[in-house]
Amino acid sequence: MLSLRKRAWISGGIAALVSLTVGTFLLYSFLNQRVLLRFDTALVEKHTRLVAALSSVSDNPGLLSELLFDPAYQTPFSGRYWQVTGPDGEIFTSGSLLDATLPGSAQATPALDIRYAANPEVEEVRLAQQLITLEDGSTWTVTVAETVAELNAERVETRRSLVVAFALVALIGMASVLFQTATIIGPLNRLRRDVAQRWDRDEELSEADYPEEVAPLVADINGLLARNREIISRSRRQAADLAHALKTPSAILRNELTLLAEGSHDMDKALEALDRVDAQLGRSLARLRAANSGEATQVRTDLSHSVDRFGRMFGMMARREGKSISLSCEPGLTVRMDAQDIEEVLGNLLDNALKWCRSGIALTARRRPQGIEVLIEDDGPGIPAADRVEAMRSGARLDTSKPGTGLGLAIASDLLQAYGATIALEDSAALGGLAVRITLPTVQARMAPKG
Template structure:
């Protein structure tokens, strides 16, 4: 469906163009009619001059050429002609007709008759004819004609001028439609920006900042913002309460199984099953938290601060195992993710890297085009080529030689997907083992969380 801006622009442009086309047609028709009227009046004036001259030379019509003086009448086929038909049928013409004659109406009208015909040279001419009766009672046919070339040239010049004018008017109309659309939709653009800003700042919109037509919508948005904040806060609180409620029973079960194991009972399978239950519960709770936070929350987290804390923690853990960790993070780097969520993602990935590396792990974070990139690498065996999809599967474990449930990576993926972020498994260029590349977009985008496995 077209946006309001496009609809307004297209509607305004079509309306402006329709108005301009109608106006151009009406104006051009009016101007051309006026030009033709002026041409006919000039032709009628020359006809009157010829009639006056004829009245004084009716006894000797050959003197008409001297009485009606115009250089155009003496130049053959000049485009300006006159012709007089006497009572006896003799025809007297201007020199410009040479040896040709003008066609006259068959009904010999007594009033002025205007029409367009072919001239002596084949070019179109405009002729005016009238049958008149002089004072002596003699009846004469008087015709005056002029080439339509000048009229056609004037019309073409008028059309060119009007075309240029209406092109400029059309451009001004389009610019006006764009300006009007931008002005009208400005409050809606401001509302969109303010909704994102106020959501992050946990504030409501001020109704008086918008036109009265938008004010009811602003009130509804304020109500939705408040309701969504309450729903998200309540859901996250319930997830935290559930995690706390389950933590104690699982701890008791683990202690009981450990005591039985210490009494020479084989509790290995039970402990592994409990580990998987803990992991699955952790993943489900992470999903619940992400589903009620995610990209909709528009929360910003200081990633640089989180990376510093992970550097201190995992450097110490690596040192105890005779390993090392290097970190490279851009200063004052922030992302659109909840702090608890991004730290759970990085923690799980660093824990896997430390578990599988031979001697070194690396964490890098930088600003890139469109968002933030996090790269976690190790010098371990990595993932065999072509088995990356299997490793990303829920609970996928390619090697069971080390303890774990295989759900750490799945939990990280669930949390990242809630924010529209991407995770890719690659071969580390610098360390030779596994490289986990995370891209977190700078702007939120619509996402759909996968169904629980």
């Protein structure tokens, strides 16, 4: 579905295009008529001057050329002509016609007639023609004509000016549409940003900060935010209560099994089963906690601080086993994950790496264009490419030579997916064992506006 911004651009563009098209057509028609009217007015004035000159020399029409001083009347086929037809049918013409005559003399009427005309001798002209009766009672046909080339040239120039003017108007109109769209969409963009920020601060949105058309939506969002906070808070409390309720009986069972084991009873399978129950419960509780956090929250965690703390803790564990850990973490890394969740992911992955490595592990955290990347590598046997999908499944243990439940990677994958993060198992280019690459969403990535 198109965004509001694109809808406004398209509708505004279509409206502007229709308005400009209709406006251009109407204005061009009006200006075209004005150009023709001006042309005809000048033609009528020339006709009037010719009639006045004829009245003065009706007894000797050959003197008309001397009374009409326009040089164009003397230039052959200049595009400006006059013609007078006497009562006896004798024709007198301007020098510009040479031996040619104007079309339509037989159609003359007492009313002034202005029309387009042409014949094989003269290019298309617009002529003013009238049958004149002088004071002595004689009847004359008086015609003046002018080529339409000048009229067409003026129309072309008018059309060109209109195209330029309306192109400028179109640019201004489109800029106005963009500005108007930005102005209208602005409160919605601000609302989206405020929702994320107010969620973090547990504050309500103020209806007075938004236009009256958006205020009802703000009130509804306040209600949804309050309801979501309550649901998430209740779910997390229930998960915590359930974890607390299960820890006690699990601890009692473990103590009883340990006592039986000390009494020469083989309790290894029972203890392993209990370990798996604890791990499955831990995974389920983690998934429940993440499902009520993940994309619904705007929590921020200082990843650099967590990496440093886990580095010190696992560093001591590695030294006790005669192993080492190498850390490389950019400062100021902040991720959009709950601190408890990201630290559970780091703890599971580091615990697996330390358990299977031969002499050392390495952790690298850095910024990447797609988010923050955390790479955990070891020099252990690694996991064959064909078995990596199985390793991510719930409870899949590919090697039982070392203690564990096989749920570390599955729990990490569940938590990461809840926050839109990714995890991939690869071969370590630096150490030769397994490399676990996770890409975490940054705070900025969540806050970036969408089109």
